[in-house]
Amino acid sequence: MIEGIHPEHPRAESLLIRKKLADGFKDGIVTPEGLCAHGRGEAFDYILGEETTDQALAAIEAAAAALLNADRPILSVNGNTAALVPSEIVELADEVGAGIEVNLFHESTERERKIVKHLEKYGAEDILGVDENYLTEIPGIRSDRRMVDERGISAADVVFVPLEDGDRTKALNKLKKNVVTVDLNPISRTARAADITVVDNIVRALPKIVERSKELSQASPRRMNEILETFDNRSNLSLTLKTMLSRLRKLSRE
Amino acid sequence: MIEGIHPEHPRAESLLIRKKLADGFKDGIVTPEGLCAHGRGEAFDYILGEETTDQALAAIEAAAAALLNADRPILSVNGNTAALVPSEIVELADEVGAGIEVNLFHESTERERKIVKHLEKYGAEDILGVDENYLTEIPGIRSDRRMVDERGISAADVVFVPLEDGDRTKALNKLKKNVVTVDLNPISRTARAADITVVDNIVRALPKIVERSKELSQASPRRMNEILETFDNRSNLSLTLKTMLSRLRKLSRE
Numbered sequence: 001m002i003e004g005i006h007p008e009h010p011r012a013e014s015l016l017i018r019k020k021l022a023d024g025f026k027d028g029i030v031t032p033e034g035l036c037a038h039g040r041g042e043a044f045d046y047i048l049g050e051e052t053t054d055q056a057l058a059a060i061e062a063a064a065a066a067l068l069n070a071d072r073p074i075l076s077v078n079g080n081t082a083a084l085v086p087s088e089i090v091e092l093a094d095e096v097g098a099g100i101e102v103n104l105f106h107e108s109t110e111r112e113r114k115i116v117k118h119l120e121k122y123g124a125e126d127i128l129g130v131d132e133n134y135l136t137e138i139p140g141i142r143s144d145r146r147m148v149d150e151r152g153i154s155a156a157d158v159v160f161v162p163l164e165d166g167d168r169t170k171a172l173n174k175l176k177k178n179v180v181t182v183d184l185n186p187i188s189r190t191a192r193a194a195d196i197t198v199v200d201n202i203v204r205a206l207p208k209i210v211e212r213s214k215e216l217s218q219a220s221p222r223r224m225n226e227i228l229e230t231f232d233n234r235s236n237l238s239l240t241l242k243t244m245l246s247r248l249r250k251l252s253r254e
Numbered sequence: 255m256i257e258g259i260h261p262e263h264p265r266a267e268s269l270l271i272r273k274k275l276a277d278g279f280k281d282g283i284v285t286p287e288g289l290c291a292h293g294r295g296e297a298f299d300y301i302l303g304e305e306t307t308d309q310a311l312a313a314i315e316a317a318a319a320a321l322l323n324a325d326r327p328i329l330s331v332n333g334n335t336a337a338l339v340p341s342e343i344v345e346l347a348d349e350v351g352a353g354i355e356v357n358l359f360h361e362s363t364e365r366e367r368k369i370v371k372h373l374e375k376y377g378a379e380d381i382l383g384v385d386e387n388y389l390t391e392i393p394g395i396r397s398d399r400r401m402v403d404e405r406g407i408s409a410a411d412v413v414f415v416p417l418e419d420g421d422r423t424k425a426l427n428k429l430k431k432n433v434v435t436v437d438l439n440p441i442s443r444t445a446r447a448a449d450i451t452v453v454d455n456i457v458r459a460l461p462k463i464v465e466r467s468k469e470l471s472q473a474s475p476r477r478m479n480e481i482l483e484t485f486d487n488r489s490n491l492s493l494t495l496k497t498m499l500s501r502l503r504k505l506s507r508e
Contacts, residue, residue: 015287022286032276033269035286039293043439046294185297187505241506245499251441252495 014042014050017084017203024083028114034080037163044184045201047244047251052208055240056200062231063160063180063196064096064212065224070158070178073098074128080163081202082115086122088206093124095213098160101129101152103145128152140171153177161194162202169193182206186240197233199240268296268304271338271457278337282368288334291417298438299455301498301505306462309494310454316485317414317434317450318350318466319478324412324432327352328382334417335456336369340376342460347378349467352414355383355406357399382406394425407431415448416456423447436460440494451487453494 021038024030052060067073075098077089082102093100102115116127128134128149136150145168148154159172162182166189172179173193181194182202191197198205216224275292278284306314321327329352331343336356347354356369370381382388382403390404399422402408413426416436420443426433427447435448436456445451452459470478 018287018290021290025286032279032286032289033272035289036272036275036293036296039290039295040297040300041293042290043294043297046439185300187502238506241502245502248441248495248499248502252492 014045017201018042021080021083024079027083027118028111029118030079030083031111034078038080041163041184041201044186044199044244047247048184048199049247050201052200052204053240053243055236055243056198056205057208058231059196059198059233059236060200060205060208061212061216061227063198063209064216065219065227066158066178066180066196067092067096067098067160067209068213068216069224069228070096070098070156072156073158073160074152074156075100076103076129076153076159076161076164077101077115077119078104078163079111079115082118084203085206086119086124088210090119090123091210092160092206092213095210095217099152099156100124100127101149102127103129103148103153138171138175140174141167143167146171161190162206164190164194166190166193186237186244191237195233196231197237199237268299271455272296275334275337278333281337281372282365283372284333284337285365288332292334295417295438295455298440298453298498301501302438302453303501304455306454306458307494307497309490309497310452310459311462312485313450313452313487313490314454314459314462315466315470315481317452317463318470319473319481320412320432320434320450321346321350321352321414321463322467322470323478323482324350324352324410326410327412327414328406328410329354330357330383330407330413330415330418331355331369331373332358332417333365333369336372338457339460340373340378342464344373344377345464346414346460346467349464349471353406353410354378354381355403356381357383357402357407392425392429394428395421397421400425416460418444418448420444420447440491440498445491449487450485451491453491 021030021035025035073096075089075093077100102112112130116130128151134149134151135147136154137146138148153159158178160180164181169179169190170193179194180196181190182198182205183191185191186199275284275289279289327350329343329347331354356366366384370384382405388403388405389401390408391400392402407413412432414434418435423433423444424447433448434450435444436452436459437445440453
C-alpha cells in the first residue's frame with residue numbers, strides 16, 4: 001500500500017502513475033504545472049478506458065518507422081517524460097539512433113541539470129539542449145521552448161516531442177520537420193499539428209514504440225515506405241475520437 | 255504577463271487558475287496529487303467549453319435549496335477548494351448557516367493548520383475537523399478522510415463536499431446524509447453517488463451557489479420543496495453527458 005493508495009482502489013494504477021510524477025516533482029524534475037498537465041491527460045485516458053487503442057497501435061507503428069527512416073532523428077524530453085519513462089527514452093534513442101535533447105516549457109537551468117542527471121542514471125549519454133554555446137532560437141514560439149540545440153532539434157528532420165505544447169508543435173511543423181508526438185487529447189492543438197500523433201498514455205506507448213522499432217529495424221525500405229504512406233494522421237485522430245465518444249456513451253450507461 | 259503565460263495563449267484563463275493552485279501548492283495548502291486531480295477536471299472543463307451549462311445551473315439551484323433547507327449543513331473543505339475559492343466558502347457558510355470542516359484525503363496536521371489559517375484570512379471562524387478530541391471515524395472509507403468532526407460532518411444532515419473522492423461520497427451516502435458535490439467529471443463515482451452534483455468548475459460554480467442562496471433565502475417553503483422535488487440528479491447528469499458528447503463532436507470538427 002503506497003501512501004494512502006489502497007491496491008483495491010478503482011483508480012489505483014492511475015494513482016500510482018500520479019505518485020511517480022509527484023516523486024519526480026519532489027526531486028525537482030517535474031513542475032507544478034507539469035502535474036496539472038498530467039492530470040488533464042488522465043481524464044482523456046480514463047475516457048479511453050486506459051487501454052492502447054487500435055488507432056494508437058497504428059500511430060505507434062508509423063512513429064517507429066518515421067524515427068528509423070530519419071536522417072537525423074531527435075527525442076525531445078521534458079520533465080514529465082523524464083519522470084515517467086526515462087529508461088524507455090534511452091532505449092528508443094539507441095534503437096533508432098536518435099539524440100536526446102532536454103527542452104523545457106518552464107525553463108530552469110537547475111531543473112535541466114537534474115533531468116540530465118536523471119536520464120544519465122538510466123544510461124543516456126551526450127544529452128543535448130543544455131550547453132548554451134549551442135542554443136539557437138526557432139521562430140514563432142513565445143515560451144522558453146524556443147531555444148533549441150543546433151546539433152539537435154534545429155538540425156533534425158524527424159522530431160519526437162511527446163507531451164508537447166501546441167505552439168511548438170506548430171512552429172516545428174512550419175520548419176518542415178516531421179513531428180511525432182504522444183498526446184492523450186486527440187483534439188489538442190499538438191495532436192492536430194503533428195504529423196504522427198500517438199493518442200495514448202506515454203507510460204503504455206513508449207515501450208510499444210521501442211518494441212516496434214526493434215521489429216521494424218529489420219524491415220525492407222519498401223515495407224517502411226508502405227507504413228509511412230498509408231498512415232493518415234487526420235483520419236486516425238478522427239477514428240480515435242469516435243472510439244472515445246462511444247466509450248463515453250458506454251461509461252454513462254454503466 | 256504572468257510567469258510565461260502570454261495573455262493571448264488560447265488556454266490563458268485555465269493556465270491562470272492552474273497558477274493559483276500552483277501558488278496554493280507553494281504555500282503548503284495543495285498537494286502534488288491535488289494538482290493532478292485539478293488537471294483531470296481541466297480536461298472535462300475544456301470539453302464543456304469552460305462554461306456553466308443549463309444543467310449545472312439547475313444543480314446549483316438545488317444545491318442552494320438543499321443547504322438552506324438543512325438542519326445542520328456543513329461545508330467540507332480540502333486543499334484545492336481552499337486554494338481556489340476561500341472567500342466564496344466563507345460567504346456560503348454565512349449565507350446558509352453552515353459550519354466549515356477541513357477534511358483532507360492526504361492528511362497532514364501541518365497542512366490542515368495552513369488551510370485553517372488561509373480560510374481565517376478570508377473571515378472563517380470556528381473551523382471544524384482539526385481538534386483531535388472531536389474526531390470520530392465513519393465506516394467504509396480507506397483514506398484519512400474517514401476521520402470527521404462529530405460536531406460537523408458526523409452530525410450533519412446535508413454535506414457539501416466539492417472535489418470529493420468517490421469512496422467518501424458513497425460512505426456519506428450510506429450514512430443517509432444528503433450529499434451535494436461539485437465535480438467536473440459527470441460519470442465519476444462521486445458524481446453518481448451524490449444526491450446533487452454540480453458539474454462545473456468550482457471557480458465558476460461557487461459564486462453562483464452563493465448568489466442563488468441569497469435569492470432563495472427569501473423563498474417560500476413551498477418553492478424550496480418544489481426545487482428539491484423536481485431536481486433529478488441522474489437525469490441531470492445524463493443531460494450533461496449529452497452536452498459533453500455534442501461539444502466533443504463539435505470540437506473535433508473545428
